[in-house]
Amino acid sequence: MATHAPMIPRTALKYMTRFRCIGPDCEASCCVGWGITLDQPHYQRLRRALVAGKDARADFDAKIQRIHGPAHSPSRHALMVLQDDGKCPMLSPDWLCSLQTRFGEGLLPDTCAMYPRWVTRIRGHLELTGVTSCPEVTRQLLLADDAIDVVEADPAIFARPLIVHREVPDVAAPYPHLHEAVRDVVLLLLSVRDLSHADRLFLVAYFGHRTAPFFHQESSEPLDVRFAAEADRMADPALQRELAVRRAQLPTGHDVAVSLAMHLLAHRASPVQNDAFNQLIGDAIQALAGDGDALAGGPVEPAKLLAAYEISKRRWESAFGPRLDQYFSNLAKNYWIREPYTLSTNLLVHTHTLLVRHAVIRFLLFGHPLLAGPVDAADAATLLDRAIVEVVHRFSRRFEHDQRFMTTLSERLADRGMQTLAHAACLLAF
Ligand code: SF4
Numbered sequence: 290m291a292t293h294a295p296m297i298p299r300t301a302l303k304y305m306t307r308f309r310c311i312g313p314d315c316e317a318s319c320c321v322g323w324g325i326t327l328d329q330p331h332y333q334r335l336r337r338a339l340v341a342g343k344d345a346r347a348d349f350d351a352k353i354q355r356i357h358g359p360a361h362s363p364s365r366h367a368l369m370v371l372q373d374d375g376k377c378p379m380l381s382p383d384w385l386c387s388l389q390t391r392f393g394e395g396l397l398p399d400t401c402a403m404y405p406r407w408v409t410r411i412r413g414h415l416e417l418t419g420v421t422s423c424p425e426v427t428r429q430l431l432l433a434d435d436a437i438d439v440v441e442a443d444p445a446i447f448a449r450p451l452i453v454h455r456e457v458p459d460v461a462a463p464y465p466h467l468h469e470a471v472r473d474v475v476l477l478l479l480s481v482r483d484l485s486h487a488d489r490l491f492l493v494a495y496f497g498h499r500t501a502p503f504f505h506q507e508s509s510e511p512l513d514v515r516f517a518a519e520a521d522r523m524a525d526p527a528l529q530r531e532l533a534v535r536r537a538q539l540p541t542g543h544d545v546a547v548s549l550a551m552h553l554l555a556h557r558a559s560p561v562q563n564d565a566f567n568q569l570i571g572d573a574i575q576a577l578a579g580d581g582d583a584l585a586g587g588p589v590e591p592a593k594l595l596a597a598y599e600i601s602k603r604r605w606e607s608a609f610g611p612r613l614d615q616y617f618s619n620l621a622k623n624y625w626i627r628e629p630y631t632l633s634t635n636l637l638v639h640t641h642t643l644l645v646r647h648a649v650i651r652f653l654l655f656g657h658p659l660l661a662g663p664v665d666a667a668d669a670a671t672l673l674d675r676a677i678v679e680v681v682h683r684f685s686r687r688f689e690h691d692q693r694f695m696t697t698l699s700e701r702l703a704d705r706g707m708q709t710l711a712h713a714a715c716l717l718a719f
Contacts, residue, residue, distance in 0.1 A: 301417035301442035302626065304429035304619075305406065311425050313384035317565070317682060319404055319423060320377040320386065327353065327398045329366040335388070335396055352378035369398075394448070402448050407627060411468070417447055418627045421620075422686035427678050430619055437622045463508040465631045467516055474520045475625045475636075479618060481529055486614040487717040488533040490621060490644065494713035495532055496523050497637030505635040536714050545707055545715040549648055550591040550598075552698045566687035566694075569680065573656025577601065601655040609673055616677050617647060641708050644716035645699055646684075651719065653680045 312318075327335070335353065340346045355367050369377055381387045388396055405423035409416045416439075419426035430436050478492040499519050504512055522528065557570050577597040578589045606613060624643050633639035654660070657676040664672060688695060702708060707715075 296444075298414045299417070299442045299444055299447065300414065300439050301446060302419075302430075302436065302623070303438040303440050304426070304433065304436035305417050305419050306440060306442065306446060307429050307433075308405075308419060308426055312386075315384075315424060316679075317424050317686070318380075318384065320380045320384075322371070322375045323377075324371060325369040325377065325398055325400050326356070326365045327367045327369070328364045331396070331398050332367040338392055338396060399449060406446075406448055408447060409627070415447065416626075417442055418623065420685065420689065421623075421681050422689050424678055424682040427682045427685070428674075430623060431616045431677055431681065432674055434615055436619050437626075463510060463512045464504065464506055465629075467504075467512060468629070468631070470513075470516060470520065471630055471636065472625060474523060476622060478523060478529075479622055479625070481526075484529065484533050485610075486618045486621070488536060489618070490640070490717055491536045491714060492523065492529055492532055494637060494640045494644070494710055494717075496520075497635060497640045498710040498713075501635040501637045506631070506633075536717070539711060539714040541715060541718040544705070545702070545712055546595050546719055547591050548701055548705065548707070549652065549698070549719065550594050552701060553649070553652060554589060554591065554594070556694060564687065565683045569653050569657075569683050572658050573653050576658045576661040577656045579661075598652060598655055601660065602651065605655060605660060605673065608669065612670065612673065620647065620650075620681070637710065637713070638708060641702075641713060641716070642699060644713055645702065646688075646695065648716050648719045649695070649698070650677075650680055650684055653684065 332353065332355075336349060340349050352370055353367050354370050355361075356365055369379070372378055377386075379387050381390065386397070386401070388401075394402055405420045405426045407418045407420050409418070419430065421427045421430060474496065475493055478496065479486075479489050481489050481492065484492075496519065499522075500516065503515055553570055554574065557567070557574055574589060574594065577594055579597065621643060624646075628639075630636055630639040633642060654677055657680060659672045659676045702712070
């Protein structure tokens, strides 16, 4: 009698059960500008399928080139050669993948078959989330209030279930050992009723601050008891309310805001790539500063920029507070589920990384040209949705390919001693 391997339990965040690639309708197709590598088996299967004569062989070799020398490995066996306009050579004029159209998913390279899925193995279980460099994933993640619900998932939506992007180690080391417990506490704090999203994030920062002395990458003793005591303490509604009051009384921290503004201004002035992300920064500075100097790429006073940013932020927050809370709450939960805290020294540092990203996203959102000037009330919510989706997917696309912008900003804040609980409150107020 045949025996079957036991089915691996699978879950997904709800937004990934709704995700469908929108192909030709996509505003930022992943088939443009991305060099895709092929592993050896997929290269050979494609070659067998596509090469049926001398001309076809030359065409194939021009479109998919072998990798030689030290850059070669079995998983990096060949490379799709992008056309002069940056498009994948397999993209047809109607913006559909010609490989998928002719042969189905089976012949696609792993990267193409999996993107924008992100599969994590957490001990014996697989979990599907998505990467926000895909605008359709971003829409599904940000625009539905139940997007972050964890649901049982059909294996079919995992595309190739054997690919695991990141693995939560099944080890006894004290810091990673509490992975599920950390996630439970943080998601609980991010869902506390009757508090704003900023207050909830402050609870998470405070939890990181309290646990940092004993719960960190260098911890060598079992931490379960101390961690559980801190987690229980955080569950107290009276403490939660008291912390929200305390946050409101903390200074809003002009120095953090100026550091952020200086970094964005310096980035605009630097001669790095003229990509969509830089364009977004330039547009936001121009829309906020709104004068001839900014239009000409000239100097802009950080104080003037911050004052204009503050006005735009207040305007949109007073009209769309709950909608904005939903965007940033879903982003925050997705971050804690998808990006292991074990990459950060401790939970406060991990929270800071998120807060710095959100501060940049807020600047680009409230400076977005779509939100500048008078807006028809009937269109305002739609414009806000369009602006946040564009900001988040462009930010993520840049971030996934080049982390320097965010790394140097985080280093700038860390060098100035700005990774404390008080500075977390300043970032939340930005
Ligand atoms: S970026 Fe997302 S929606 Fe756009 S073509 Fe790629 S997978 Fe499809």
